[in-house]
Amino acid sequence: MSLLEIKNLHASVNGNEILRGINLTVNAGEVHAIMGPNGSGKSTLAGVLAGREAYTVTDGQVLYKGNNLFDMVPEERAREGLFLAFQYPVEIPGVNNSYFLKESLNAIRKHKGLEQLDAIDFLALIKQKVKIVEMDESFLNRPVNEGFSGGEKKRNEIFHMAVLEPMLSILDETDSGLDIDALRIVSEGVNKLRSKENATIIVTHYQRLLNYIIPDVVHVMKDGRLVKSGGKELALELEDRGYDWVHEEAGQTV
């Protein structure tokens, strides 16, 4: 059974169809990259998978761990291990970052029937995890994303991912806004979190990221469809030639 199976997915916003028949299968252990021009629907796909209310699914099916994803409310998807690193992480004033994560982790643990972590165990855990993304501990006690720089917000998303240990992570342009060192550190962090059991979908505009996180498959999204797929060389070719030359391959599925 595949971790994620998307079949002929159509979705619209305010009556405008954005996703027009997405087909994608992601197995445990894999890393998929999705590239494509601005406005092609990459964030929309991520949002539909995570359960953002603004989108209406008009056709198609998504199976997550063999179950209908759309039967689950957003928080349930999260508790079942679906994680979205936001393109624009949201600020929550006054709410301590580590407190937020503790509530989050315990909600997930409760769902899994695991016992709640107390403050002491949790602190020990996050002190380990914060090292994975080489984030300063001072960020633990600041309000969630409030006043964080663009790059710091992105790094914080991967820190959340490290703590929550999701099955399927969708990283929406996590690389944009990261400086050269941060890009390397965050990528290495993501690599450390890779395992046979989990999978990652990386949305990016830059081949550079894929030098660090080597994808198994690269997809090109255009006008709400995945029009081409290939190995990691495809990213290089795209960087070279842009998107204009890519045309939909008939019956494209992966």
Add this chain to the structure above:
Amino acid sequence: MNNETNTIEEFAAQEYKYGFVTDIEADSAPPGLNEDIIRLISSKKQEPVWLLEWRLKAFQHWQTMEEPHWQNIKYPPIDYQAIVYYSAPKQKPQLKDLSQVDPELLKTYDKLGIPLREQEWLAGVAVDAVFDSVSVATTFKEKLKELGIIFGSFSDAVHEHPDLVKKYLGSVVPANDNYFAALNSAVFSDGSFCFIPKGVRCPMELSTYFRINASSTGQFERTLIVAEEGAQVSYLEGCTAPMRDKNQLHAAVVELVALDNAKIKYSTVQNWYPGDKEGRGGIYNFVTKRGKCAGVNSKISWTQVETGSAITWKYPSVLLIGDSSVGEFYSVAVVNNYQQADTGTKMIHIGKNTKSTIVSKGISAGHGQNSYRGLVEMKKGAVNARNYSQCDSLLLGDKCGAHTFPYIEVKNTSAKAEHEATTSKIGDDQIFYCKQRGLSAEDAVNLIVNGFCKEVFRELPMEFAVEAQKLLGVSLEGSVG
């Protein structure tokens, strides 16, 4: 999925958690208000003549006054002749320990989650439990007595320390101060009295749990706290009330007096019955709370978390008379469904170098209307007086309202007042972000709201802060889908 739906339904069905009526026989006066009723109250309580005269004078004043209507709140006319002004649970007058307390009453406290016994033995909190206007249990009295601290019911204080009561009663809130204060002065039933002598720091938080019970009984509590030179005390007031279908008037008066270098911290978690989802029933909470920083370097700090009542109308204030005295007001006011709150503070700077801080957090949900009304006044003699005010409003949904009415009067050129105000909404993107991290909508709202209130909650004593957070969660249940 099913689990999720169930939890939300349970939450929604939960409504007012503390809604139940205790079955205790009450000894009540007939409804209505006249001099005879006041004489009855006074004689039931075996009061000295001077107090009866004080009450009667207040009543005469009240008759010449008109109910104020300048607040940003709406309610049907109150029939003062339909209210019962005296009701006491039947019991022996003197109680030495809890075994003498009516077991029905103890059960009520258990339901509220505030077992007296536990409070007494575990928490180290002395509890003066006010039940239907008459104190029925006072604990830790002996221990406090050793330090010279007087803490107990107002009625006891009238008998045991008449000079102190006479000296300070009405010294901060005069009997003719305002309509509801005058009414309270005429008919007050009981309340708490607290006196901390010179140089003594009260070693424990003092607390009183208020509770309205007998049907249609107006509550007219009277609290008086005096901290002599260098004394310090932290006082907690918290309340929950049973479900009922008739509006109930609650017009309390709280007076605080701080002499030289004294500090009084007064914290309130108010959770009177707010009415049903359509706004029926619920308590009218019209309270006069005022502190007097009479001495130099004295400090009075009000912290309040207001989640209950159909209507809340209160402005805990500080008169900053002593030089370098400090007044603080930290407030969280929540309105949901059809609740209305018009609350804020008055900081009256009279002495030199006086300082005041106001932090007000208003949360509106449903059709709730929340108004902050504050007055900062710097009198002529208030050289170098300083005020900082911050009023933040948080809106949940688009049918509720937040209003801010700050009044600043500065009559001294060296004095400065600073005012900041913000209004924000809980964003769908914030809720979604929380959900994406596994939190339910309710938890998300709780988290965001508690973050918003942080500056106020950290002023509360620890265990009270936890209670306040829970209360906020219960108050806002069902406000976001």
